Amino acid sequence: MYSNSSQFDGNAAFSGGGFMPSQTTQSADPSFFPSKNRDAQALLPLTVKQIHDAFQSSDDKTNLIVDGVDVNNVFQVTLVGKVCNKVGRITDVTFVLDDGTGRIECNKWLQEAADTNVAEGILDGMYARLHGHLKGFQGKRTLNVFSFRPVTDFNEIANHFIECIYVHLYNTKIRVSVPNQQNVMNSTPITPTKGYQTQAVPPSNQFSGQQINGQKSVEDMVLDVLHFPANRARIEGVPRDLIAQNLGISLDKLMVAIKSLIEEGVIYEAIADHYKSTING
Amino acid sequence: MDTSNPAAFVNAELLHFYVGRRVRALMQVIRSDGGIVIGKSTDEKQLVVKGSPPPAPLTTFVEVFGIVNNDKSISPEIWTNFGDAVGIVFPSHSSC
Numbered sequence: 001m002y003s004n005s006s007q008f009d010g011n012a013a014f015s016g017g018g019f020m021p022s023q024t025t026q027s028a029d030p031s032f033f034p035s036k037n038r039d040a041q042a043l044l045p046l047t048v049k050q051i052h053d054a055f056q057s058s059d060d061k062t063n064l065i066v067d068g069v070d071v072n073n074v075f076q077v078t079l080v081g082k083v084c085n086k087v088g089r090i091t092d093v094t095f096v097l098d099d100g101t102g103r104i105e106c107n108k109w110l111q112e113a114a115d116t117n118v119a120e121g122i123l124d125g126m127y128a129r130l131h132g133h134l135k136g137f138q139g140k141r142t143l144n145v146f147s148f149r150p151v152t153d154f155n156e157i158a159n160h161f162i163e164c165i166y167v168h169l170y171n172t173k174i175r176v177s178v179p180n181q182q183n184v185m186n187s188t189p190i191t192p193t194k195g196y197q198t199q200a201v202p203p204s205n206q207f208s209g210q211q212i213n214g215q216k217s218v219e220d221m222v223l224d225v226l227h228f229p230a231n232r233a234r235i236e237g238v239p240r241d242l243i244a245q246n247l248g249i250s251l252d253k254l255m256v257a258i259k260s261l262i263e264e265g266v267i268y269e270a271i272a273d274h275y276k277s278t279i280n281g
Numbered sequence: 282m283d284t285s286n287p288a289a290f291v292n293a294e295l296l297h298f299y300v301g302r303r304v305r306a307l308m309q310v311i312r313s314d315g316g317i318v319i320g321k322s323t324d325e326k327q328l329v330v331k332g333s334p335p336p337a338p339l340t341t342f343v344e345v346f347g348i349v350n351n352d353k354s355i356s357p358e359i360w361t362n363f364g365d366a367v368g369i370v371f372p373s374h375s376s377c
Binding site: 049 | 346
């Protein structure tokens with residue numbers, strides 16, 4: 001069945017252990033893998049081009065790293081594409097999967113009668129969804145397919161690419177910012193710092209809005225909210241509760257940030273509990 | 282594993298970047314006369330597909346895999362029927 005997970009809440013859809021390691025395990029394991037235990041394998045939606053690029057860029061050809069994640073040992077992959085050059089034998093079936101970004105050879109071992117039936121149902125030119133494991137042999141990557149089925153609802157193709165984009169962005173951006181947050185919270189800055197600055201920096205330098213390693217201080221995030229065009233247009237300023245809600249932080253933390261921003265002269269209180277930025281956009 | 286000739290998904294706007302190359306395009310069939318199929322691309326522009334006629338009756342939405350002739354037409358190699366409804370459809374009943 002194609003309609004499996006909820007499509008609206010990305011975190012809920014992907015936090016059930018389906019596609020990515022959960023964030024609770026990241027603080028314990030510095031390499032950010034849930035475990036090397038094969039029982040805990042998770043599933044990664046990928047395009048052929050991502051696999052190809054990872055293969056080209058990795059020095060160690062036996063361990064494929066995609067977006068910082070070790071695809072070989074920990075993850076299975078899922079792909080959607082058009083089946084070409086299908087060759088069916090008694091014990092296995094080989095075909096090339098073309099997903100619009102490239103082609104990869106796939107091999108499915110036929111162990112049960114059900115496998116053979118499914119294999120016969122998938123013809124050249126049909127779109128299919130595959131789950132499998134990447135294998136390398138003599139420098140060539142192939143996909144050892146565990147399950148495949150024809151695509152019946154063609155929204156699945158667009159959905160697969162959107163999932164690939166989401167997982168790619170999750171793995172490259174959100175996971176990078178998690179260790180930074182842990183570092184900043186463990187240190188005890190008197191003035192707010194941006195990630196890895198060790199010496200005291202004059203506060204005026206900190207509000208350029210630049211990101212270092214994807215981590216922003218609370219002040220920068222408050223300023224970003226105040227700089228939204230819709231918020232800039234508010235004559236009375238942005239209510240404090242709205243800022244807290246947008247950033248998902250507690251009022252206490254927000255008030256600390258707002259107080260220091262006011263002291264720097266970067267924002268001001270327009271009417272009670274409403275704030276505006278003094279920086280022109 | 283071969284990424285040397287990927288067939289990109291295109292709409293009408295992107296066609297002129299891929300002239301002479303292989304692409305795949307999803308379109309809604311408006312009219313089909315023998316060797317020519319007129320369709321509407323995903324960005325609401327007209328696409329003309331001239332060449333070998335489709336082997337089977339076409340559904341409303343098809344994917345054409347072929348070589349781009351010019352910024353409005355494609356020479357088809359493979360047709361894939363995508364069915365009569367593609368995209369978000371909100372069902373009238375509550376469960377899905």
